[in-house]
Amino acid sequence: MDGNLILVLGDQLSPEVSSLKAGDKHSDVVLLAEVAAEATYVKHHKKKIAFLLSAMRHFADELREDGWSVEYVRLDDPQNTGSLGAEVERISGRLNPARILVTEAGEWRLQKEARRWSDALGRPVDVLPDDRFLSSREEFTAWADGRKQLRMEYFYREMRRKTGLLMEGDKPAGDKWNYDAENRKPAADDLFMPEPLRTNPDKVTRQVLDLVALQFADHFGDLEPFWFAVTRADAEVAFENFVSQALPRFGDFQDAMLTGQSFLYHAVVSHYLNAGLLEPLAVCRRVERAYLDGSVPLNAAEGFIRQIIGWREFIRGIYWLKMPDYAGSNFFGSTRPLPDFYWTGKTDMACLAAAVGQTREEAYAHHIQRLMVTGNFAMLAGIDPHQVHEWYLAVYADAYEWVEMPNTLGMSQFADGGLLGSKPYAASGNYINKMSDYCGNCHFDVKRKTGEGACPFNSLYWHFMDRNRGQLGGNPRLGPVYRTWDRMTPAKQQDYRDSAEVILSEL
Ligand SMILES: Cc1cc2nc3c(=O)[nH]c(=O)nc-3n(C[C@H](O)[C@H](O)[C@H](O)COP(=O)(O)OP(=O)(O)OC[C@H]3O[C@@H](n4cnc5c(N)ncnc54)[C@H](O)[C@@H]3O)c2cc1C
Ligand code: SF4
DSSP, X not given: OOSOEEEOOTTOOOTTSHHHHXXXXXXXXXXXXXXXXXXXXXXXXXXXXXXXXXXXXXXXXXXXXXXXXXXXXXXXXXXXXXXXXXXXXXXXXXXXXXXXXXXXXXXXXXXXXXXXXXXXXXXXXXXXXXXXXXXXXXXXXXXXXXXXXXXXXHHHHHHHXXXXXXXXXXXXXXXXXXXXXXXXXXXXXXXXXXXXOOOOOOHHHHHHHHHHHHHTTTSSSOOOSOOOXXXXXXXXXXXXXXXXXXXXXXXXXXXXXXTTBSSTTOOOOHHHHHXXXXXXXXXXXXXXXXXXXXXXXXXXXXXHHIIIIIXXXXXXXXXXXXXXXXXXXXXXXXXXXXXXXXXXXXXXXXXXXXXHHHHHHHSOOOHHIIIIIIIHXXXXXXXXXXXXXXXXXXXXXXXXXXXXXXIIIIIITOTTSSSSOSSOOOOOHHHHHHHOSGGGGOSSBTTOOSSTTBOHHHHHHHHHHHHTHHHHTTOGGGHHHHHHHHHSOHHHHHHHHHHHHHHHHTO
């Protein structure tokens, strides 16, 4: 062939990805490969695999319709070697392209591998920056350089200024940067509850579902019902549904949890954004428009935009800034294995059973479930953070290491010792009770602090604070917590320790 081979990875399904923008549809060939190694290096949820394979097949069709030549390697192709590097070698050996173009991978592991391809293949490999993000890796490094503490809020303000989103001149709309304090209302189940738009599987998706059922039967999660959008057009319709139905109340109920309601007022779009079916800036501009035309309040629009141009970008910046060492973070030196109920959902703790149960069904849990239920429990119980990370990476449809790892190791487990957050997100049952209705249906009593029948979060919380005092005692934000502990009688403190030890011994 005369032109180049453009490798498009499974989370780069956008015509705007830099490798395609740098290519020429008249002379280049696009390669998409379904490889077993990427689906099994952790055993991803069946729905996540089906979503990505179907989205890849649809994207390949769209590229062909747009005039590109596409080499598509199916998972069950007898010649498929099962790994990305070997597929690039096989196809480039056959086509003999001048160069190979690829947009940088979202995972350090794959990025490192891609950098070796040039030597291995004996032809140039151009690894291009992923410009679907607002802040390049270099910009983030420059922003972080010389700062004592990296805090999302300051980075977020830079991104607001850079994009002009919700800005009135050089001031934030409404004169406030952040409306988080207004976004902590518990939800009630008598409210009108929106639902994410469900897309019916077409013929291509049906074939993929059969394939996944056959090849990944032993992976976690329910494959059906499968309702994710698998094309850009359908993802956009699903997003419009969120804007009109749920966004107006997104802010108010962002932290709420409710039995039987897996999605509440959340967007359920992270898997579309992370795979390339939706563009981050475009969805933020759409939300800004909804605010400007008066259809959503400012606290909802600001809350949503902050998640995308603030948290999502900040998290990615931290990942690339700190890898590869970040992966080994274990500030508390936790070693306990992940309890089985993270996979089975079989536990008497109603909050955990609900979070794991819906994760199995939907490959989705919203932020507060991930942070304050499954994450909080794992941190309080001293679970090995690497096992916690592998669990989150496997079970959620939106999980890629660049976004999952800092959220898990940093935000949720405090395993990075406070790089990402100023204090651990540790909470007793009281917080879960305030933000959800789980406790009313639980075997345990959230009001009981210790002993038989007491909510396990209560004694585990104090056990965590007590056993990690060496690392946390000097944190000014935890001063009031330790003062409360110090005011307890020694007998009360021992009661907490003993209760927690019983729970831990039974995990
Ligand atoms: C332990 C843990 C693990 C997580 N793992 C992932 C992951 O693997 N992939 C992932 O995309 N998100 C992850 N998150 C962040 C967040 O929970 C999800 O982005 C969110 O729940 C996705 O649901 P949604 O689309 O309904 O989001 P909404 O609540 O509607 O928020 C809108 C969008 O904001 C973005 N966003 C919000 N919070 C974050 C955040 N902390 N980091 C990055 N983006 C954010 C997402 O793109 C999301 O789609 C994790 C959070 C925690 C605490
Ligand atoms: S009582 Fe405790 S374990 Fe039960 S749902 Fe409430 S917080 Fe969870």
